Each structure stands twice: as C-alpha cells, then as structure tokens.
Amino acid sequence: MYNKSVTSKEKGNRGEDLAVSDYVNRGYRILERNYRCPYGEIDAVLEKNSLIVFLEVKVVDFSGMESLSDLINARKRKKISESARHYLTVKKEENRDFRFDVAAVLSDIKSVTTFENAFTE
Numbered sequence: 001m002y003n004k005s006v007t008s009k010e011k012g013n014r015g016e017d018l019a020v021s022d023y024v025n026r027g028y029r030i031l032e033r034n035y036r037c038p039y040g041e042i043d044a045v046l047e048k049n050s051l052i053v054f055l056e057v058k059v060v061d062f063s064g065m066e067s068l069s070d071l072i073n074a075r076k077r078k079k080i081s082e083s084a085r086h087y088l089t090v091k092k093e094e095n096r097d098f099r100f101d102v103a104a105v106l107s108d109i110k111s112v113t114t115f116e117n118a119f120t121e
Helices: 008-025 074-090
Strands: 029-037 040-048 051-060 098-106 112-119
Touching: 008 029, 008 040, 008 051, 008 098, 008 112, 029 074, 040 074, 051 074, 074 098
Parallel strands: 051 098
Antiparallel strands: 029 040, 040 051, 098 112
C-alpha cells in the first residue's frame, strides 16, 4: 500500500478551494483566483452586492488559531493592500467598496473560520 504525503502547496490549494467554496455557498461570486501583480498575490477576489472582497487564505494547525495577527503580519497586509489597489486600478473599479477578509483553514482541510473585514489599508 502506497501512502503519498500531501505537499504544503497541495494543502494550500485545497484550503483555498474550501474557503472560496464557503464564500460561493454564501452567495459570493468569484472574480479572480490567485490574482498576481508586481506587489504580490491575492488568493481570491470575490463580489457580493457590489462589494469586492479580497480574500487571504491561511492553512493552520489547531495551535495556529491564537489570534488574527498570528495569521497575517503587517508586511503581508501591506502587500495585500497594494495588490488590491493594483487590481482596482487595472479593472477600473477604484470607486467600488471593498474589504479584506482572512480565512483560516484548519490543516485537516475540513473546516474554515472566516474573519470578515480582518484589516484595513
């Protein structure tokens, strides 16, 4: 019997899929997945009721859920903010309302905790 271990990239992809599916099930529409620009990457860009949501997904162990600041540090928040501004400019959506969410997916890839409006620019 062969037991293939899951790489961290595969686990991250599965975590992103679970988090995005959770948003879709709550009525959000996917605008982009893995949006890349010179400033960084945004895991998902979603929309609901004219609000754009920039979503960062983190796969964490049970012990990694102490606080939101443990999930995403100031440097990462800055990169996401700059990437979001780039997205809004390129898509000519500068006047749209938006927020930044963080989804923490437990490492078993079976449950997700969402922090809506997790940080501001």
